[in-house]
Amino acid sequence: MISPRSIAAPATLIAAALFAGQTTFAATPQPPDHHDMKWRLAACATCHGKRGQGGGHGTGVYPRLADQPAAYLYKQLLRFKSARRTGIPPVKIMHRLLANLPASYLQLIAAYYAAESPPFGPALPRDKARWRQGRDLVRNGVPREGIAPCTSCHGANLEGEPPGVPALAGQYARYLTIQFEHWAQGARHNAVHEHIVQTLTTPQIQAMSHYLASLRPAAPAPSEEKSK
Amino acid sequence: MKWFAAVLLAFGLVGSACAADASLVQRGHYLTHLGDCRACHTEPGRAAFSGGLPIGTPFGVVYSPNITPDKKTGIGDWTFDDFYRAMHEGLDKNGDYLYPAFPYPSYTQLTRKDVKAIWAYLRTVQPVQRENKPNTLRWPYSMDSAVRVWRALYFKPHTFQPDPKASATLNRGAYLVRALTHCGACHTPRNGWGALQTEAELAGGTIPVEGWYAPNITPNPYIGIGEWSPEALKSFLTTGRSERGDALGQMRDVVESSLQYLAPEDLTAVIAYLQDVPAIGPQQPIAANTAPAIDPDKPPLGMTLYGKHCAGCHGDDGHAKRPWYPDLRDSAVVLSPNPTNLVLMILRGGFQAATEAQPYPYSMPPFGFKLSDKEIAAIANYVRRNWSRRDVPQIQAGHIATLR
Numbered sequence: 001m002i003s004p005r006s007i008a009a010p011a012t013l014i015a016a017a018l019f020a021g022q023t024t025f026a027a028t029p030q031p032p033d034h035h036d037m038k039w040r041l042a043a044c045a046t047c048h049g050k051r052g053q054g055g056g057h058g059t060g061v062y063p064r065l066a067d068q069p070a071a072y073l074y075k076q077l078l079r080f081k082s083a084r085r086t087g088i089p090p091v092k093i094m095h096r097l098l099a100n101l102p103a104s105y106l107q108l109i110a111a112y113y114a115a116e117s118p119p120f121g122p123a124l125p126r127d128k129a130r131w132r133q134g135r136d137l138v139r140n141g142v143p144r145e146g147i148a149p150c151t152s153c154h155g156a157n158l159e160g161e162p163p164g165v166p167a168l169a170g171q172y173a174r175y176l177t178i179q180f181e182h183w184a185q186g187a188r189h190n191a192v193h194e195h196i197v198q199t200l201t202t203p204q205i206q207a208m209s210h211y212l213a214s215l216r217p218a219a220p221a222p223s224e225e226k227s228k
Numbered sequence: 229m230k231w232f233a234a235v236l237l238a239f240g241l242v243g244s245a246c247a248a249d250a251s252l253v254q255r256g257h258y259l260t261h262l263g264d265c266r267a268c269h270t271e272p273g274r275a276a277f278s279g280g281l282p283i284g285t286p287f288g289v290v291y292s293p294n295i296t297p298d299k300k301t302g303i304g305d306w307t308f309d310d311f312y313r314a315m316h317e318g319l320d321k322n323g324d325y326l327y328p329a330f331p332y333p334s335y336t337q338l339t340r341k342d343v344k345a346i347w348a349y350l351r352t353v354q355p356v357q358r359e360n361k362p363n364t365l366r367w368p369y370s371m372d373s374a375v376r377v378w379r380a381l382y383f384k385p386h387t388f389q390p391d392p393k394a395s396a397t398l399n400r401g402a403y404l405v406r407a408l409t410h411c412g413a414c415h416t417p418r419n420g421w422g423a424l425q426t427e428a429e430l431a432g433g434t435i436p437v438e439g440w441y442a443p444n445i446t447p448n449p450y451i452g453i454g455e456w457s458p459e460a461l462k463s464f465l466t467t468g469r470s471e472r473g474d475a476l477g478q479m480r481d482v483v484e485s486s487l488q489y490l491a492p493e494d495l496t497a498v499i500a501y502l503q504d505v506p507a508i509g510p511q512q513p514i515a516a517n518t519a520p521a522i523d524p525d526k527p528p529l530g531m532t533l534y535g536k537h538c539a540g541c542h543g544d545d546g547h548a549k550r551p552w553y554p555d556l557r558d559s560a561v562v563l564s565p566n567p568t569n570l571v572l573m574i575l576r577g578g579f580q581a582a583t584e585a586q587p588y589p590y591s592m593p594p595f596g597f598k599l600s601d602k603e604i605a606a607i608a609n610y611v612r613r614n615w616s617r618r619d620v621p622q623i624q625a626g627h628i629a630t631l632r
Binding site: 090 | 581594
């Protein structure tokens with residue numbers, strides 16, 4: 001990670017030594033503990049919930065952040081900060097909120113949500129045909145189109161693969177579908193997902209989101225029999 | 229042994245020359261912070277000083293140039309005299325006019341010695357090859373002759389002249405505020421041509437395009453900083469926080485990238501000067517608050533919404549519940565005759581300033597997409613009129629719509 005401050009490092013050794021010795025403030029303050037972080041992140045809680053459970057006013061637009069790998073969250077925060085990740089208006093708010101925060105704080109924010117594990121909300125009513133279609137796409141991919149199953153990167157139970165790959169199980173369907181729209185529009189960048197969105201139809205993507213949202217981690221994937 | 233002494237002497241000379249350079253660079257680094265050069269000359273996520281930041285003006289967009297010492301795209305092939313001319317006269321290396329989005333109407337007052345230090349520092353930053361983006365100003369502002377006319381009317385190169393009758397502290401403060409930290413660039417109102425209205429220096433202005441209001445910072449007791457304690461001013465300038473409210477919008481950025489680095493003696497000088505400039509604004513006490521008392525059995529909409537959305541942090545009585553949350557009762561943000569910043573804060577929310585002393589700031593949620601114009605106006609009027617000693621004008625819902 002390159003910070004502007006490190007880029008501005010002086011060219012000469014003498015100047016470098018000089019700045020190394022220049023401490024305007026006595027000591028860097030202690031980072032807040034986990035409990036204290038909750039008080040600092042009121043701006044995030046409005047949409048993502050106090051414990052990162054997401055959902056946001058019942059819309060499902062705002063993702064669940066809890067239980068996600070800290071490194072993944074941190075990377076996304078950096079991308080919002082630099083406006084590399086954009087999208088629908090609520091995403092643009094992210095840039096405005098984070099633009100002035102130092103990377104050290106973004107790391108703490110990522111760690112805060114990664115360590116939270118609030119209960120999942122009740123799963124939404126299941127549309128059986130869509131759910132089956134989604135399960136097939138998620139678990140088997142579309143080999144003839146070069147689309148691998150989601151499980152090959154996001155984990156056999158779709159609970160994510162730390163450090164870099166997020167959990168999908170139990171994520172909000174609306175959020176997941178919107179992300180594919182963002183990859184299609186170039187608001188997010190990832191070759192694998194761009195290929196998926198260029199190849200699959202919107203109903204197929206919605207079916208995958210529908211299936212993923214129905215899953216609950218730390219338990220075996222619900223079987224079709226039980227859903228009957 | 230003579231050669232030995234000569235070598236020693238030579239080393240000694242080189243050593244002291246390096247030390248002199250180093251202290252010049254260090255001084256330049258400090259002055260560059262105070263001039264806040266990096267804020268405009270750095271695009272988020274890009275190398276420091278490599279330019280490309282779009283700066284909105286009422287006349288179109290100006291892109292800050294690359295001022296790293298890159299020879300091709302930066303100012304690597306400039307001489308100090310070229311640089312001084314840019315800062316003092318607002319002309320680039322080729323003698324072309326620079327747009328006054330670059331605050332040379334303030335920097336012109338800098339001493340040549342200080343410009344030399346800034347130059348020495350900028351020579352030490354990492355050279356970055358990055359082409360400048362052309363400005364996208366609308367006609368006729370895009371014409372060279374437009375800038376020429378503007379300069380003839382509003383700009384005359386001059387260096388700061390200390391007032392022999394004022395103290396050294398006041399002179400230092402005047403130099404910092406007027407030349408280097410260019411407070412007036414936002415806090416002095418501008419006329420239709422974007423020129424600073426010098427007769428209303430520091431009396432408050434709206435920041436073009438961004439919309440935040442840079443309040444009156446003259447010592448007027450009613451609408452300026454006249455009732456602020458030096459401690460509140462000190463805290464506000466260096467941490468972005470005070471008993472009178474927090475630094476919001478661009479001021480938060482200025483605290484973060486510039487003012488937090490003010491040396492103690494310079495901070496004292498800035499405050500002394502601001503408390504000494506002519507107080508602009510109402511000279512008579514503002515009428516007492518005439519807002520009708522609230523019947524607790526029939527709470528108005530603003531009170532109900534405040535209790536639901538705001539009191540959790542700011543307290544039922546406007547006294548914050550935690551030390552880092554801002555008090556609303558005496559907040560200059562809340563009580564300002566121009567309610568823009570209060571409304572923008574409710575709409576957009578955001579984090580407090582992130583400084584070296586407080587890198588993990590607290591934050592407020594954005595309510596813009598949750599509450600209607602009418603609801604936000606009701607909350608703003610409640611916090612403005614419920615606790616104030618003085619009369620505060622009402623905000624209309626229509627005004628909220630213009631700020632979204």
